[in-house]
Amino acid sequence: MTFDDGPQAGNTEQILAILAQNNVKATFFQVGANLAAAPDLGRAVRDAGHAIGNHTWSHQEAPADPADEVHRADATIQSVYGGPTAIFRPPYGNFDNGVVNVALDDNDGVILWSVDPNDWDMPGTDVIVDNVLAGVTPGGIVLMHDGGGDRSQTIAALPRIIAGLRTKGYRFVTVPELLAIGAGEVPPTSTGGTGDVTPPVLTVVNPTNSYTFHSLTATGTVADESSGVASVAATLKRYGDGLYWNGTNWVDAPSPFEAQLSANNWSVPFTLSDGHYSVAVSASDKAGNSSGVIVREFRIDNVAPTTTITSPTAASILSSLPTAMGTAIDINGGIRQVSTALARVSDGFWWNGTAWTSTYAEIKATVSGSNWSLTMPAMSNGNYTLYARGIDFVGNVSPWSTASFTINSATAAKTVVSTPKS
C-alpha cells in the first residue's frame, strides 16, 4: 500500500489509525511543501513504522527546475526525519519531465505502482475497493492518496481493502521491504510447519528508520509462541553500489548475519565506515515460519561538517552589516544547527541576541539547505570578530570559522580578543 501527496491534516491521521488498527505497514510518498507545512504529522507517519518516499517539492506536471523539485523535497525530508530517503515517485507517473533523471542521478529507486484505483477522482468507495481487489497481483504496489483534497472515500475504502486482501492471502510490506524480498535478501513468505503456523513476532529497535549514527549495533526483540525462535538474520546493504557486506568484503550476493539471541532480544554489531546503508532483518521459528522482513535505512557519519563565513569577508571594512552569511556542508546526514558567536574587540563582550554581555554567548543561525544566515545587531564603529560552526545530526562539530571585520572605521586593527568554547 502506498499513499501519495500528503501529509495532509485530517486525512493522514485517519489513515494512520486504520493502518495501526490492522497492523499494516505502508509507504508514504510525501510532497516536500506539505511536509514542511506539517512536520509533526510527517514524524507521526515515520514513528508509526511506515516508509517515507520523495514525491517532489510541489507536485508539478512540468517543473521549470526538476533538480530543485527533487532536491528541495530531499532537503525537507532530511531536516524533518534527520536523514534521507532512497525512494522516489514522480508526480503523475511522468518519466519525461526531468525529475526521474534527477532521482536516478541521485541513486534513488524510482517507484511507480501496479494498481491505480483512481481514488483521487472520488469514483465512490465501492469502486475503489473493487478496483484494488480486482487489480492486485503478488508483489503488487497499490496507489492511493492521503493528500490532494477530500480523501473520505479512500479512508472509507481502506479497512475493506485490507480485509479483502488478507482474505486473498496477501500480506503487507513497505516498498523498501518489497525491494529486499525482490533482491532475495529475505524469504518472501512463511512456509508453515505442522502444529505451528504462527510466525514469530519481530521488532527492530535499532536502527530507527532514516537516522544517522556514529556506529551501529542492530538490535530488537523476537518472540514465538509455539515452537520457539530458530534464528534472526540481518543483511546489510550499501546504497549507491548496492553491494552487501559479508563481514570481510563488499560482495554482489546477500550475506545474512546470524543475530545473537538472549531471551527475547537479538543483536548484530556492524563495523561500518561513513556511508548510507539499509539493513533487512527477518526471524524464523523452529517450524520454519518466517516473520517477514523489516528493512531500516540509516547512515553512519563520523565526519564533521565544513563551515564557512562568506559575509563578512575577513578583514573587511563595512559601513554596516545587517546580515552575516555562510555555508555549512555535511557529506552525510545533513546539518542540524549552525552556532555563531559575535565578539566586540573593544571590550571583549559577546552579543547574546539581545544585549552585549561579558558572558560568552552563542546564537543559532538560520539554516536553509547548505546556507546559513544571521541577523546582526546594530554595531557601533569598531572591530568585531564573528565565529561560526556547523553541527551535524550525530553531533559531529566543525572547527570554528572566523571573520574579523571593522564597522565604519578608519583604523582596522584585527585583534582576536577571545576564543569561543570548543
Ligand SMILES: [Zn+2]
Ligand atoms: Zn501525486
